[in-house]
Amino acid sequence: MSETISTGPDWLPLENMATAYWQSEVLFAALELELFTRLEEDAALEALAAAANCRGPELERLLFALESLGLVENRDGGWYNGKSARRYLVSGRESYLGDFLLYRRYLQAPWTKLSVKVSSQPLAAALNAADDYERRTLYYVRAMDALARLKAQGIVQILAALGWQGPVLDIGGGSGALSRALLSGVEGGRALLYELPEVLRAAAELYPRPAAWRGIETKSGDFRQQEFQESFGLVLLGNFLHIYGRRETGELLEKAAGLTMPGGLLVIHDYFPDTGRRVSAVKGRLYDINMMLNTCSGRCHLSSELAASLPDDFEPGVLHDLPGDSSIFISRRRAQ
């Protein structure tokens, strides 16, 4: 079940501009692999993977991204070209545009140097792969914090309407933006921000004032190995599970569920490809490709997969779309 509270915050067009190349690259990859042409021959994933020399699971994720963009369709267990793909993307057809579209990609490299062309000064990139790890971590945590602060109010509102109690466990909570927003105005509220040590160092640098840490305790380590002595009224997994593959996510979810008090809430903020809202479903599929490219085994999980992994003493989860492009999946542990 999916509930929408509102759409279209004013920052979303900027995020869409920043990630517009995700769509281009999905199209270019499919053209390079000649998927649309090959789909005219056989609709089965295995046959397509064999014909295009692709790895099946990765190919399937690419196909789902193409489906979200309306270029292919998945029905009756097979994959089929959509209307515009059939007309413009099948090689050999008179209306074939693939060569033209791939020429657009050929022109792409100079675009990444646009600022250099315009600038009268030598420019230093904001972040380089060669920068030291602490600097890259600070940049990363600051970036996550900026988006989390924007999204936190929507989450706070939904949780306030449902009713929640502390203490909060913010697993992989980055700078603590969501915990901070939740505790603001809650007298005596308490949160445990659990993170990797280098992230907590960056968070302390970003928020040097003690007031920013009121009610927030930090603990560093790897959640997968950590033993906890207490349980929590509100357990948060914000943009955390998409770093992990299906098997590890099942284990992490079970551990997080076990740390939730009876009557408490387990809250997963993420990009969900199976939300009913199109803008978020597209983002979920493209974000899944982003995780495939930038992590070892990360992926965007379906809310239905998470729901199926919850222990029996949890109520069926509900997916709430946030203003913007992500959603929160919430499930309450039944009171004993």
Ligand SMILES: C[S@@+](CC[C@H](N)C(=O)[O-])C[C@H]1O[C@@H](n2cnc3c(N)ncnc32)[C@H](O)[C@@H]1O
């Ligand atoms: C994408 S960030 C999300 C940060 C924040 N929750 C948000 O929504 O903006 C994921 C965070 O999870 C942390 N993380 C990943 N695996 C972890 C683990 N095994 N133990 C502790 N933290 C972990 C990372 O350090 C990173 O800061």
